[in-house]
Amino acid sequence: MATLTNALRVVEADYINYRRTWRGRIISTFLNPILFLAGMGLILGQLVDRGQGEAQLPVPFLTFVATGLIAATAMQTGFGEGAWPILAGIKWRKTFHAIVVTPLSVADLVNGILIWGAIHLAFASGVFAVLAAVFGALEPGPALLSIVPAALGGLAFQAAATAYSARLEDDMNLTNAFRFVIMPLYLFSGTFFPISQLPDWLEPVAFATPLFHAVELTRKVALPGVGAPVVTTVPTWVNVAYLVAMITVAWVLAIRSMRERLQK
Amino acid sequence: MKESAHVPSSRSGTVRQMPSPLVEARGLTKKFGDFVAVDAIDFEIRPGEAFGFLGPNGAGKTSTMKMITTVSPITDGKLTVFGLDPRDDGAEIRSRLGVVPQENNLDEELTVEENLYIYGRFHDIPKPVIRRRIEELLEFAQLVEKRKARVENLSGGMQRRLVIARALINEPDLVILDEPTTGLDPQARHVLWDRLYRLKQEGATLIITTHYMDEAEQLCDRLVVMDKGKIVAEGSPQELIQRYSTREVVELRFAPGAVETNLDRLDGLGNRMEALADRVLIYTDDAEALIDEIHRRGVEFEQRLTRRSTLEDVFLHLTGRRLID
Numbered sequence: 150m151a152t153l154t155n156a157l158r159v160v161e162a163d164y165i166n167y168r169r170t171w172r173g174r175i176i177s178t179f180l181n182p183i184l185f186l187a188g189m190g191l192i193l194g195q196l197v198d199r200g201q202g203e204a205q206l207p208v209p210f211l212t213f214v215a216t217g218l219i220a221a222t223a224m225q226t227g228f229g230e231g232a233w234p235i236l237a238g239i240k241w242r243k244t245f246h247a248i249v250v251t252p253l254s255v256a257d258l259v260n261g262i263l264i265w266g267a268i269h270l271a272f273a274s275g276v277f278a279v280l281a282a283v284f285g286a287l288e289p290g291p292a293l294l295s296i297v298p299a300a301l302g303g304l305a306f307q308a309a310a311t312a313y314s315a316r317l318e319d320d321m322n323l324t325n326a327f328r329f330v331i332m333p334l335y336l337f338s339g340t341f342f343p344i345s346q347l348p349d350w351l352e353p354v355a356f357a358t359p360l361f362h363a364v365e366l367t368r369k370v371a372l373p374g375v376g377a378p379v380v381t382t383v384p385t386w387v388n389v390a391y392l393v394a395m396i397t398v399a400w401v402l403a404i405r406s407m408r409e410r411l412q413k
Numbered sequence: 414m415k416e417s418a419h420v421p422s423s424r425s426g427t428v429r430q431m432p433s434p435l436v437e438a439r440g441l442t443k444k445f446g447d448f449v450a451v452d453a454i455d456f457e458i459r460p461g462e463a464f465g466f467l468g469p470n471g472a473g474k475t476s477t478m479k480m481i482t483t484v485s486p487i488t489d490g491k492l493t494v495f496g497l498d499p500r501d502d503g504a505e506i507r508s509r510l511g512v513v514p515q516e517n518n519l520d521e522e523l524t525v526e527e528n529l530y531i532y533g534r535f536h537d538i539p540k541p542v543i544r545r546r547i548e549e550l551l552e553f554a555q556l557v558e559k560r561k562a563r564v565e566n567l568s569g570g571m572q573r574r575l576v577i578a579r580a581l582i583n584e585p586d587l588v589i590l591d592e593p594t595t596g597l598d599p600q601a602r603h604v605l606w607d608r609l610y611r612l613k614q615e616g617a618t619l620i621i622t623t624h625y626m627d628e629a630e631q632l633c634d635r636l637v638v639m640d641k642g643k644i645v646a647e648g649s650p651q652e653l654i655q656r657y658s659t660r661e662v663v664e665l666r667f668a669p670g671a672v673e674t675n676l677d678r679l680d681g682l683g684n685r686m687e688a689l690a691d692r693v694l695i696y697t698d699d700a701e702a703l704i705d706e707i708h709r710r711g712v713e714f715e716q717r718l719t720r721r722s723t724l725e726d727v728f729l730h731l732t733g734r735r736l737i738d
Contacts, residue, residue, distance in 0.1 A: 155537075161534055166520060250510065254504065412485060413479075
């Protein structure tokens with residue numbers, strides 16, 4: 150019987166682990182946003198804003214990219230958390246096997262992992278939001294608001310990665326998933342340019358990807374009232390429904406694949 | 414750990430009145446596809462005993478342990494743990510178990526103390542109680558000085574003791590140890606045996622799987638020998654030695670290839686004989702008379718060793734090798 154109390158025990162354990170290991174991770178949490186905001190936002194932004202780009206953006210390029218990057222970074226973080234640590238828990242360190250011989254169930258374990266994942270994603274997105282405000286990409290209010298849609302998108306990827314990783318024997322496929330799924334999404338889901346810039350036949354593909362909905366929702370929340378080409382005509386409820394549906398389905402699948410793996 | 418911390422007094426009181434088995438299996442079967450890992454086995458584990466599962470790798474020991482710990486659904490037959498059904502009452506059963514898996518699965522990034530703490534939390538034990546038990550368990554596992562050390566910096570023996578300490582955080586009624594000393598050096602093994610022996614003295618019920626015969630002889634009151642998913646023998650170590658072996662064993666070592674040429678001369682010696690590559694084991698109740706006979710027949714061996722029969726002889730006899738008798 151899965152309960153919230155049980156899931157929170159796992160959250161507590163993950164938090165204690167994070168307290169021990171944050172120093173190693175904090176570099177990527179801080180450094181990646183700084184590099185991307187500086188390189189893509191400020192430097193590339195100067196060129197774009199001079200009007201040499203084809204799309205005439207109603208907001209500075211730095212603002213456009215920052216709202217895309219916060220969601221794309223959350224995707225990357227979520228995928229990473231749902232990938233290697235899951236294989237470690239199952240195969241390398243086997244810590245999950247230690248948990249399922251306590252009164253906690255597999256569902257408690259997965260719930261705890263994903264609740265902690267949401268907290269961690271909110272924190273990492275919060276760091277990004279603060280840096281975006283420091284860079285002048287966003288006002289502090291909108292920057293903080295953008296944490297919610299970004300973390301939501303990140304959680305969708307973490308849940309999906311968890312369901313997938315729990316079926317793997319080694320991390321070869323994870324490296325490939327990163328190369329051939331995460332990187333293309335990062336580049337072509339509207340993070341760095343409006344998807345109206347894509348060739349017509351590619352546009353529907355972009356609409357179908359989860360990162361597009363996360364990026365779009367982040368922009369709608371952080372930049373209310375700003376229209377095309379920063380956001381598309383897709384209704385907001387579709388963006389929300391897409392992400393919520395993906396989280397729900399992936400969550401259920403994650404519990405199922407973890408059960409099959411840990412309770413043979 | 415002073416006042417027999419592993420079996421709470423109220424519970425051991427109940428247990429004394431109802432000597433029903435802690436674990437009972439009838440026709441217990443586990444299949445993975447077509448492969449039968451555990452083949453319709455029966456056994457009963459009583460409160461307070463140390464019960465061993467012996468057998469070569471792949472005999473079905475670990476599969477049996479996983480069914481008892483409720484993480485592996487049974488394919489067929491009947492299994493009760495504490496009188497409960499693992500399918501319906503998994504969490505209740507697990508709350509009263511201590512599990513020491515074959516491979517350490519500690520959180521290596523955390524300290525010794527933190528590993529014990531989070532396990533206590535998984536068992537829903539109040540924090541002050543966990544803190545008290547951590548002190549007792551650090552003492553028990555001889556890890557007091559290492560309490561702040563990260564697990565990845567501990568030796569294999571220390572990690573193993575920590576896994577055992579962790580399994581005791583909930584004061585379990587039954588402790589399941591799957592190959593507790595495999596891969597440890599002799600010093601570490603003996604330290605562990607001391608700890609396990611102490612647990613036994615304090616009244617804990619233990620299930621131990623092992624393929625070390627000395628371990629089984631040291632720790633088990635009763636054991637079963639498993640082979641290819643089946644139980645092939647059951648009894649105390651002494652009973653099994655009496656039933657399947659003899660009082661003494663004479664081992665003869667031969668020059669390479671010399672076993673074949675000496676077989677005629679060895680024929681009919683002892684109660685039973687086992688020929689290995691360059692060795693012959695002769696089982697007998699009277700080693701002196703046997704040795705006289707060996708010399709009289711002019712057997713050309715290189716070395717001779719006379720020893721007491723052990724569980725290892727039972728094991729080899731039951732789980733097979735090349736036999737001549």
